[in-house]
Amino acid sequence: MPMKLKRSETDEQLKIERIMYARQYSLTLDKRRCVVCELCEIVCPREAIQVVKPAEGEETTSPRLEIDVELCQYCGICNAICPFGALELKIDGEKVVPVVKFESFPQLIREIEIDDEKCPVGCTVCVDACPLKLITVKVVDDEGREVEDAELYPDEERLRVTVELDKEYCPVCRVCEYKCPYDAIHTQKVIYGHIRVDTDLCPEGCRECVDACPIPEVLQLSEDGKVVVNDLFCVYCGACRVVCPVEGAISLERTVIRHTPVHSGAWNKALEKLTSTKDMTKELRSRAVIKVKESVERRLA
Amino acid sequence: MSEEEPRIGVFVCHCGLNIAGVIDVEEVTNYAKTLPNVVYAVHNRYTCSDPGQDEIRKGIKEYNLNRVVVAACSPRLHEPTFRRCVAEAGLNPYLFEMANIREFSSWCHPSTPEEATEKAKEIVRMAVAKARLLNPLKPLEVPVTQKALVLGGGIAGINAALDLAEMGFKVYLVEKKESIGGHMAQLDKTFPTLDCSICIEGPRMVDVARHPNVEIISYADLLSVEGYVGNFKVKVRKNPRYVIADNCTGCGECRDVCPIEFPNEWDMNMGVRRAIDIPFAQAVPLIYTINRDHCIECYKCVDACGARQAIDFSQEPEEIELEVGAIIVATGYDIYVPEEGNLYGYGRYSNVITGLEFERLILAAGPTGGHVVRASDGRRPRSVALIQCVGSRDVNKYEYCSGFCCMYTLKHAIQLKEHYGREVEVYVFYMDMRSNFKGYEEFYRRAREMGVTFIRGRVSRVIEDPKTKNLIVRVEDIALGEPIEVEVELVVLATAALPSKGSDEISRILNISRGADGFFMESHPKLKPIDTPVDGIFLAGACQGPKDIPYSVSQGCGAAARAATILSKKTWKIEPIVAVVDPSRCRNVKAKCGICAAKCPYGAIRAPQGQPAQVITAMCHGCGTCAAECPADAITQMHFTDAQIFAQIRAALQENPEDKILGFLCNWCSYAGADLAGTSRFEYPPTLRPIRVMCSGRVDRDFVLEAFRLGAGMVLVAACHLPYDCHYISGNWRMKERMEVLARMLTKLGLSPERFRVDYISAAEGVKFAELITEMTEKLKELGRERIMAENQKLKPVLDRMLSRKKRT
């Protein structure tokens, strides 16, 4: 059986596979979680991921991700960097991130502490606040059994609230923290930075960025139709910049990324690209492309 | 001596009945006696035998002969023999000429003995005509660089290198891949003794690497080769491993930290290796390589390597130049991988694999740890079909037999039985079982005794059961005479062996030719099985045709011995059939010409402004292209002079020219193809009168004009195939350009276009040659004498005028 490279796509996912006799790899993009930001595209060391803008005349106007079956090396860097946990790498059916396993790429640190002792029975503010619907709140009795209808429970004293959060998929926007009336949630952003929108450049009536932003309260339209930025909840993913039709209207800079410690060239390069300005990132990417091209040419010459 | 009146002796050979059975040798001999300057003619049974050669030597003494013509077989076979013979009698070896009346007459015209005899007489007449004009020549001597290049580090190349090194010669072993070892290093066990392949090859690999006379240059490509026997200049590019060979200790600590896996070619892409790795544990040289097509530049390896500092991401390809006296090509073969779903479901069904994949499966160090399991479910198959001749012996794919598949299929059958005994049913589907070497037939019997089922017949189809992923093999059982179906859980295809990738490139760089099957061609299938047509370049192993390990090893040793015949000498003699410029006729003195310099395929001519052109003799390969191109007839090719060839043309067309096809055949391809037509006894009409030139590039347009001036029915110029087969790089291209212009002109002058033909025939195309002459003869008949003679009459005055400037010689 010859080795096979496969690509398959449904409405929900895009999957690429490398199937060998004795080993099988897959990389799956969960399209429901993917917000089409630019992070994976930026960090992929082999330029295997690309944000594709829809061609003219295409039904949809939103961009999508494409993964190149031939370029992907199944290193898992995209899996490690995605703040929304939209990419998943499997080897022989098991979830692994080789670059993390071999410490050549860090993991993002999602610092989220929830003190559910403070939560009163009946409060679900955080559940409703979470834009990605990652929080579940349950009421349990002292034996840990879930209580469906707390109001009917005879002894309120014996009830407790548990809050669970799917950390893997959380970009740490901090909305829940701010909305929590009881100060029960404490978080630290994964990515820090600045974002500014130069509204003078915005075309009349455009709201692409507002629609693209995965966190509802970061970008809003004011009454006079201008975009207003609320830096507080921004996760600095860059989904807005992907859709913005005007070069330079959105300036986004990442200053700090919280991650587990590593000593790795791949991370240094990724960091350089992630934290530099857009132009600089382009420059760095094209330099890498030239390098690859050169080495291919050398081989073929 | 050339000033003396020629005294020619003609020796006609019976070649047992090979010639005398068809041709009246007595008549040929008597006819020879009537030819001008022939003072002696005899016939004998075997001219090449000792008594035959004695007779020549005696004849030279007794009759004071100063030219000898032997009418026998092809000069490609025995010219060197007879040259040596006349030299022993004190005659210059170049005062000898051969008339090929066997391959060109008795063997190809057995049913028309009279015409064959007539043709033989004319061939002798042509040879005598040339002999009268022969000049004595002195072989040229060139110094020999006593080093060798072995290209390809498979088992054949390794053995060739070791033998030469043991004889004391420095050897460069250039290998394309990261490690030497070739296919043998991929195999599990070897037939017929079933010893572990790497256990017997590994020590040889180490020996060759350790030998003080051997320098292994691995992960390298051959770029160019210039020069000639004894003096080759070779350019090689060492590809960057991004690991400094001298610093790498082979510890593998870098591999252990590398996060990237990619398909391992050595494992037939069934398993993986890391971005920094060696292809297999016993790799030689043991130097790690980073594959930059996969590396993500995390530099974890750099950390792991630490103080040894062996990793260097800035490495660049490096070009090196080697000087060697001889070259051995041992580039092996590749395996045919059926295109997706094209044959027996390979690529479409996951439980269909190739024989080489099977080797990796059953090998303990392989990707599955030596477990034969199915790709579809990881389960061990309880029944296996081994299908033979996949792609081989198939006129629609590869016509030839791949040699070793029968034996390795038997090996796989026995291995399956040895590993899994009664738990596995093994079926072999075969056409013919070829087990004809020492111990092989016994091996076959062993397989039968172990309970392997042999079914004779060509498999028509393999279909997958989509549920179980089992395979249904359909075959026409020859024994039963009806189609049967067998359901199995795994199918192994014994796919054809192909010329290794890049053989075309190598054949171009080295100027050696390939047969119709794409494998490199030996100089003579029987007597020079290891030599190539290029002096100083030899073949070893499967690159010359599929062969098993014992045969490849013997050929490797044979090639070493052949190379040593050159390397052991301080100087080497080269044939003096080179080009010479007559400075008094060269136009370049007065006007800017330099055509010869531009056309010489070897750049062997310099034509500085205002000076006559000069041939650098040691670089001249003797194709004669320049002699044909020179507009002032200032260049002569020794032994193939204008005068000599004109004499042959005239002798050939002395009688009934309009019934004849005058053919100019290049020595390496078309003459050899014609020889093959003879040796294969393909019969064709006796209309051809052949003139041998070294290269079709030598064929001057004046030769063709002269032929038509004399009334030839047809003229054929036959060459090696375009684009790369010419033994003189591009002589055939020059001929093509020249002849295309000429053909247009002749047509304009009223010549029927069919009467002038340029064709390309390889040394392997005996059939094509016979068919060509048959077809031309039919056309000749169709046109009819009348029409030809009428055309000739019209043409003659024009051609007379055109050729009047030629010295009448």
Ligand SMILES: Cc1cc2nc3c(=O)[nH]c(=O)nc-3n(C[C@H](O)[C@H](O)[C@H](O)COP(=O)(O)OP(=O)(O)OC[C@H]3O[C@@H](n4cnc5c(N)ncnc54)[C@H](O)[C@@H]3O)c2cc1C
């Ligand atoms: C499935 C299978 C099983 C087999 N089992 C057996 C067996 O049991 N017993 C047996 O006797 N035979 C067996 N054979 C046959 C065996 O593989 C060959 O006889 C043997 O490998 C031939 O050796 P070689 O050196 O001529 O060629 P190869 O092994 O092909 O080596 C050629 C070498 O040249 C190198 N090379 C190629 N091109 C270039 C280039 N342009 N420049 C530099 N280097 C180059 C290659 O990388 C390679 O290292 C088997 C073959 C197959 C396919």
Ligand code: SF4
């Ligand atoms: S730099 Fe490349 S070769 Fe080295 S460890 Fe990282 S991926 Fe592997």
Ligand code: SF4
């Ligand atoms: S063209 Fe041929 S014969 Fe003439 S100099 Fe070059 S190699 Fe020699």
